[in-house]
Amino acid sequence: MAVSANRLELLQIADAVAREKSIDRGIVIAAMEDAIAKAARSRYGAETDVHAEIEPKTGDLRLTRHMLVVDAVENPSNQITVDDARKRHPAAQVGDTIADPLPPLEYGRIAAQSAKQVIVQKVREAERDRQYAEYKDRIGDIVNGVVKRVEYGNVVVDLGRGEAIVRRDELLPREVFRNGDRIRAYIYDVRREPRGPQIFLSRTHPQFTAKLFAQEVPEIYDGIVEVKAVARDPGSRAKIAVISRDSSVDPVGACVGMRGSRVQAVVNELQGEKIDIIPWSPDIATFVVNALAPAEVAKVVLDEDKERIEVVVPDQQLSLAIGRRGQNVRLASQLTGWDIDILTEQEESERRQAEFENRTKIFVDALNLDEVVGQLLASEGFGSIEELALVDQKEIASIEGFDEETAAELQERAKEYLAAQEAELDAKRKELGVADELTEIPGITMKMLVALGENGVKTVEDFAGCATDDLTGWTERKDGETKKEPGFFDGIDISREDAEALIMEARLKAGWITEEELAAQRAEAEPAEEPAAEPA
CATH class of the missing domain: 3.30.1480.10 (NusA, N-terminal domain)
Incomplete structure (x- = not known):
């Protein structure tokens, strides 16, 4: 037809x-x-x-x-x-x-x-x-485009099959584009909006650096070398942590390339941004030491609960470790995800001396001891009256210059001091109106009860309604800095797991859950035991 x-x-x-x-x-x-x-x-x-x-x-x-x-x-x-x-x-x-x-x-x-x-x-x-369908699955990719126009510092890019935008704060400092310029950028967001899909590009995103290395380093593209973390001060300096899955391949050398050709290609794309390539390590102490390069580190002290690490450096290395305007330590903190405190060896020595004097003073004042006896206890590592009261008496008697009679007297004085403190805290608890029922919760102390009363938690139902964050506080990471929000038990040595266990006991006592439900939750929380190997 x-x-x-x-x-x-x-x-x-x-x-x-x-x-x-x-x-x-x-x-x-x-x-x-x-x-x-x-x-x-x-x-x-x-x-x-x-x-x-x-x-x-x-x-x-x-x-x-x-x-x-x-x-x-x-x-x-x-x-x-x-x-x-x-x-x-x-x-x-x-x-x-x-x-x-x-x-x-x-x-x-x-x-x-x-x-x-x-x-x-x-x-x-x-x-x-x-x-939208084409670009929503390309978040995390690098695209090339042509600058179509520049509006108030924002760059509109023609990608061939769509339009994208690089906002002013996503451009490198002092970077200027004109109509017709070619641009390479990282897709970090695609949104469906009434006026059409909005594709957002960035040249300052940390993953832009990682993707550029993947394009320049075949070992990263093939999965032999992996980029574990990136921290950037866009346009100035960056740190990138890499690890190799093949022991015969040096991850840092692979990223640097022959005579620095590979890293130089990335540096040129990023307008001369200096890049430190660091070997990643599962051991956080080693990783932090690597991340602070080129500074040398003498000693590190970890606080795993607060994800804080204290780094001691030689006096002449302090400025190098901190970097210009704190850049080196700030990037190392972003890279590792831990807060880093830097001290010189002299500052650490002074602080340790101050802690020693403070512990000595506690023993002298609380137990009515001579200063020499207080210094002996502090030098042996005793940090609190509670520790002295609970330790095996033989351990105290083994200190040079002490005998069993002295050890027994010291423990008796420590227990009397703690009993007096407990009575004082109990009186304060009653004054705050904290119910006697709360004292029956296993694991709770008078100090905790006073802290609860000061924060308006006075009954078992009040305590049962608390969240773990209410007790221990929480941390928020913003702009590369970690901010700690205090909880009711701030200043009391308690882990999140123990705080959660106290709340569950309160919920059991309040009748919110049953013994079976609590036992099931405990079983879920405990790691499964590996079955014993059968005899051959």
Whole structure:
């Protein structure tokens, strides 16, 4: 069958639009069908259910009016009685929809304009959906584009199949782009918005550096070398931690390349940003020492609960470890995820001396001892009265110059002091109105009860309603710095696990949970024991 010129033209237009907008041809034809149906409704009445179908191969257009079969007609534009329907379709039943063919239409200027708007709108929506579907899965990729325009410092980039934006704060300092410049950037977000998908690019994102190395270093692309962490001060300096899965491959050497060619290519892309490549280590102390390079570290002290590490460096290395405006230690902290305190050997010595004097003073004042005896206890590592009271008496007697009688006297004085403190705290607890029931919770101390009372927690139900963060506090990491929010038990040595166990005991006592539920939760929290090996 020959295809008429206007039909052929209809298919050619559909093909051209589909190619130009990179959308499916079927979507364009569906848009044309909707447009023609809308134009036909302006001729036959807005309430008439007109459908248009375009044969994808031949371009034949068929107009039909759909009518709902009903018992009693309320709207003759789109309803028909069963009797009338059966005259055309003998098998028609109530609830069926019958389609009557309509004659071809001659479209006027207004109808054609209306049809054009529908097609444009549908094609634009399809194009937006295609862009969003294409780029939403590319978050984390590097793309190349051409600068289309610069608006108030924000750079609009033509990616070929879509538009993206690099906001002013996502550009490197002192970086200037003009229309027509080529730009390489990292996709960090794609959002579906009313005006179309918004693709956000960045040249300051830490992962931009990691992806650039993946492009320059085949070992990273192949998975032999892995980038574990990146910290950046965009445009100035960066630290990147790498590890090798093959013992024969040096991860740092692979990233540096022959005569520094690989790292230099990344540096050039980042406008001269200095990059320190550091071997990653699962041991946090080793990792922190590596991260503080080029400074030398004499000693590290870890506080795993607070994720804080104290680093002692030689006096002449302090400025190098801290870096200009604190840059070196700040980047090392971002890279490791730990807070880093830097002390010189002299500062650490002075602090240790101050701690020794403070512990000595506690023993002297609390137990009414001579200063020499207090110094002996402090030098043997005793840090508190509680520790002295609970330790095995033989351990105290083994200190040079002490005997069993002296040890027994010291422990007796320590226990009397603690009992007096306990009585004082108990009186304060009662004064704060903390219920006696709370004292029955296993593991809770008078110091904790006073702290709860000072924070308005006075009954078992109050305590049962607390969260672990309420007791121990929490940390928030923002802009590379960790901020510690205090909890009710701030200053009391208690882990998050122990705090959670206290809350669960309170919930059991309040009747919020049963013994079986508590036992099940404990079983889940405990690591499963490995089965014993069977005898050979």
